[in-house]
Amino acid sequence: MKYSPIQNYINGQFIDAATDQTLAVISPVDGTLLSTVPLSTAHDLDTAVKAAKAAFPAWSRTTIKERVQVFFRYKALLEKNINELAALVQEENGKTYDEAVAEIEKGAELAEFACSLPQIVTGEILEVSRGVECRTEHVPLGVVASIVPFNFPSMVPNWTIPNAIALGNCMIIKPSEKVPLSVGRLAELLQEAGLPKGVFNVVHGDREIVEAICDHPGIEAVSFVGSTKIAKAVYKRATSNYKRCLALGGAKNHLIVLPDAIPGMTAQNITASMAGCAGQRCMAASAMVAVGPVDHIIEKLCEEAQKMVPGKNLGAVINRASKDRIERYITEAESQGAKVLVDGRNPTVEGKEEGTYVGPTVIDYVRPDMAIAQEEIFGPVISIMRTNTVDEALAIENANPYGNAASVFTQNGGMARYVIDKASAGMVGVNVGVPVPREPFSFGGWNDSRFGVGDITGKSSIEFWTKLKKSTTKWNPEAGINWMS
Known part of the structure; x- marks a missing residue:
């Protein structure tokens, strides 16, 4: 000891x-x-x-x-x-x-x-x-x-x-x-x-x-x-x-990504949000809502996620029970038809074999009714849901019982303001993956x-x-x- x-x-x-x-x-x-x-x-x-x-x-x-x-x-x-x-x-x-x-x-x-x-x-x-x-x-x-x-x-x-x-x-x-x-x-x-x-x-x-x-x-x-x-x-x-x-x-923070978002900046911010602190924070991005044709941004996101290496620039999750629970969510979503683009299950960290690590995980074609889309994962996992319009994306965000944070990635100021007004969250970001206010502004969400x-x-x-x-x-x-x- x-x-x-x-x-x-x-x-x-x-x-x-x-x-x-x-x-x-x-x-x-x-x-x-x-x-x-x-x-x-x-x-x-x-x-x-x-x-x-x-x-x-x-x-x-x-x-x-x-x-x-x-x-x-x-x-x-x-x-x-x-x-x-x-x-x-x-x-x-x-x-x-x-x-x-x-x-x-x-x-x-x-x-x-x-x-x-x-x-x-x-x-x-x-x-x-x-x-x-x-x-x-x-x-x-x-x-x-x-x-x-x-x-x-x-x-x-x-x-x-x-x-x-x-x-x-x-x-x-x-x-x-x-x-x-x-x-x-x-x-x-x-x-x-x-x-x-x-x-x-x-x-x-x-x-x-x-x-x-x-x-x-x-x-x-x-x-x-x-x-x-x-x-x-x-x-x-x-x-x-x-x-x-x-x-x-807890939280289930939604990042709404529009086609005009800057690909590199968006991918970097989303990766940092979903994998920072191994995803163990109530401000972590765990749900991305892709509006329209954003495959080019998703490709960048996968590239950035693969740069996160367990044991190097990606920390461990708190214990074995958490690791097992996170990986069960991934496996269940895959069995229900979601597509795992970057798979972080069961990584090996040399010299730290008894550590409890989960690698960065990106899952596409997640449906809003899946558990992984509704529940707090508390791990380095992001689920991508696809919609055709911002209103459809906001409907998904609004329907979730949590209300900690939400973000929108766009270069359209009017659309950003629209999301700020309509999102059911106490903290909202524009082109920011972790919209935590700095002092003296206060920290706190809404709803559940x-x-x-x-x-x-x-x-x-x-x-x-x-x-x-x-x-x-x-x-x-x-x-x-x-x-x-």
Whole structure:
């Protein structure tokens, strides 16, 4: 085992969980045993909540100008330790080193946005009547929780950590049991940056801890990122316990390709979208809708896809179960009449035979009723459906229950605007394979890709992590008595 057994991080120190039950943490890169992660209990969570509640009064009274100083230092530490952090992400998640570096860089950008919050959450004040002022201010909620997935062990935690804590809350985070190492290192960096004890806590585990977070009366709000099935369950359970909840689910992102799209650029962007991070991201392109004669672009797409080599510039999928599931989708589609143009099943990676890899896969003549066209694959696979018109393509996109992202590839500005208006997705791109907004613009989808109100990053997240206090003051007795009195 490469690393010591994972511990929870509570009240500024790493401590053992109150359980002997653990899971193995296996690297998808080569099958190495990295560590073991505890299956913590509700008792462990309660210990973390008590620590967070004890830290909240002092932290929330600290001015936001002072609180964000922690994140100036934290951003610098992310950048200083980027190589180490990226190597850790690569080991436990399986993505390429360059992709892991990009993940840490995005985390630094998220911390940078948190540093700007004093200029954004200034509140409002207005003299509404002579001598009478009304004022609003953003007030922290208290103890909040964040449940994060395996696909971005460092970036997705940083979707919530900087903003929630800078806004005055104390946080408990539950990492994916598949990738528990990175969040522990983030905890060390936050401590080094000067975050007081108890403000940030880490509790490891599986379903039991997720349910305990949803049920705990001391937790005011819960954010979740993961599959739609679990997002629905978390949202229902948390809100039934009168908590705020924002739960981001899965996706089935459609890229609509028109005949006038630039072939090389389109093929490169679609390949990067479908195969980047081994397709294990909710912004991955998994469905291409070809409008009219675009065979010349599909040929280019196949050429670009074949440049993605497992173990070199294409990372592993998270585990054997994921690999088997992805390859079953491909085999099923082929048996139903789809044509596999580039086949990524069962690749061999020399020296990493125990790794879990799926090669880039391009499948043509997929019908909209096939499972591979409807369900989230979460692998480096793109399914091509063919239509004659943009409206037919939009009908396919609109009919899918998800609504995370959509893109259109065209050189026609009017047609691009038409797709932006008609696509049923929270994030839309034009000639962009991964239409992720940059800070301060927020991240969040529609439909079955998001449950709750608002987005998880950017300015929109402020409303989720705070409550608005309104005050009215009168210091002018000459104003007399009126309905404002």
